[in-house]
Amino acid sequence: MTNNAQIPVVVSGATGKMGREIIKAIAQAPDMYLVGAIGRKHLGEDIGEVVGIGELEIPVTDNLEVVLAQAAQESQLPVMVDVTHPSIIYDNIRSAIAYGVRPVVGTTGLSEKQIDDLAIFADKASTGCIIAPNFSVGVILMQQAAIAAAKYFQHVEIIELHHNQKADAPSGTAIKTAQMLSELGQSFNPALVDEKEHLTGARGATYGENIRIHSVRVPGLVARQEVIFGAMGETLKIEHNASDRTCYMAGVLLCVRKVLALKSLIYGLEKLL
Ligand SMILES: NC(=O)C1=CN([C@@H]2O[C@H](COP(=O)(O)OP(=O)(O)OC[C@H]3O[C@@H](n4cnc5c(N)ncnc54)[C@H](OP(=O)(O)O)[C@@H]3O)[C@@H](O)[C@H]2O)C=CC1
Numbered sequence: 522m523t524n525n526a527q528i529p530v531v532v533s534g535a536t537g538k539m540g541r542e543i544i545k546a547i548a549q550a551p552d553m554y555l556v557g558a559i560g561r562k563h564l565g566e567d568i569g570e571v572v573g574i575g576e577l578e579i580p581v582t583d584n585l586e587v588v589l590a591q592a593a594q595e596s597q598l599p600v601m602v603d604v605t606h607p608s609i610i611y612d613n614i615r616s617a618i619a620y621g622v623r624p625v626v627g628t629t630g631l632s633e634k635q636i637d638d639l640a641i642f643a644d645k646a647s648t649g650c651i652i653a654p655n656f657s658v659g660v661i662l663m664q665q666a667a668i669a670a671a672k673y674f675q676h677v678e679i680i681e682l683h684h685n686q687k688a689d690a691p692s693g694t695a696i697k698t699a700q701m702l703s704e705l706g707q708s709f710n711p712a713l714v715d716e717k718e719h720l721t722g723a724r725g726a727t728y729g730e731n732i733r734i735h736s737v738r739v740p741g742l743v744a745r746q747e748v749i750f751g752a753m754g755e756t757l758k759i760e761h762n763a764s765d766r767t768c769y770m771a772g773v774l775l776c777v778r779k780v781l782a783l784k785s786l787i788y789g790l791e792k793l794l
């Protein structure tokens with residue numbers, strides 16, 4: 522049963538690890554209701570049954586455009602939450618904006634140029650869009666702590682550790698963290714020796730001038746990030762560890778509620794806190 526105040530939500534990537542949790546979170550949220558579930562598996566099946574919470578009367582479909590067009594007919598402004606794959610996210614966001622459906626994007630792997638292009642597109646459409654590489658408030662606090670510490674350290678490296686089904690590396694969170702550090706305008710990690718990699722990649726990926734990011738992928742992990750600062754005689758490690766994906770749900774619901782008031786794109790959950 523819906524009432525006029527509730528927010529219609531489409532979930533793209535509904536049958537994935539994140540999508541399943543988001544379906545459950547939306548089903549429990551009193552101020553929103555599901556109007557579409559996009560996936561490639563379980564086509565035609567009730568998404569509520571697929572995720573184990575009973576019938577929601579929303580079948581899984583692989584046709585995003587049809588679902589967006591239907592969502593646009595709802596009495597309230599609709600939102601699309603996307604947790605799919607780097608290979609389709611750019612087009613998914615453009616499609617949603619074209620239909621007037623507000624994107625809340627968890628999917629990572631967008632380039633900085635793609636984000637800039639999407640910001641222009643959203644601005645021209647006066648349509649809010651949130652790209653959040655991480656929905657966890659704990660991760661945002663980790664990033665803020667790293668920024669506070671960075672003023673006092675010249676050496677820093679990032680290690681991000683994830684399950685071995687992750688499609689992209691480095692993680693969007695690690696890239697965002699490195700970007701935030703770079704934006705401080707400090708010069709990090711001056712080279713003190715003529716370093717040689719005997720195995721390519723041994724020193725990790727480089728963001729910007731010289732912020733190193735190392736990516737670990739093993740089963741048994743969900744998501745972890747360590748920001749390690751170093752100085753004479755000491756190191757400081759700032760770490761966040763996600764033990765399961767429920768840690769992201771409060772941030773997802775916050776973005777669904779906040780995106781409706783926006784008229785442009787924002788990048789990063791920290792801008793909403
Ligand atoms: N912002 C945040 O806080 C978080 C973001 N993420 C990001 O969310 C995304 C999804 O992560 P996760 O749920 O673990 O991934 P999964 O692989 O478990 O789920 C991805 C979903 O997208 C679908 N999908 C993948 N590729 C395609 C394609 N080419 N066409 C159509 N559908 C496709 C999958 O369908 P099918 O099931 O058929 O393969 C699945 O439903 C990643 O980018 C990840 O980095 C993850 C956790 C937190």
Ligand SMILES: O=C(O)C1=N[C@H](C(=O)O)C[C@H](O)C1
Pocket residue numbers: 629654655683687688691692693694695743744745
């Ligand atoms: O793929 C994941 O699992 C995650 N991806 C996001 C990222 O790339 O930063 C967020 C979180 O690390 C989990």
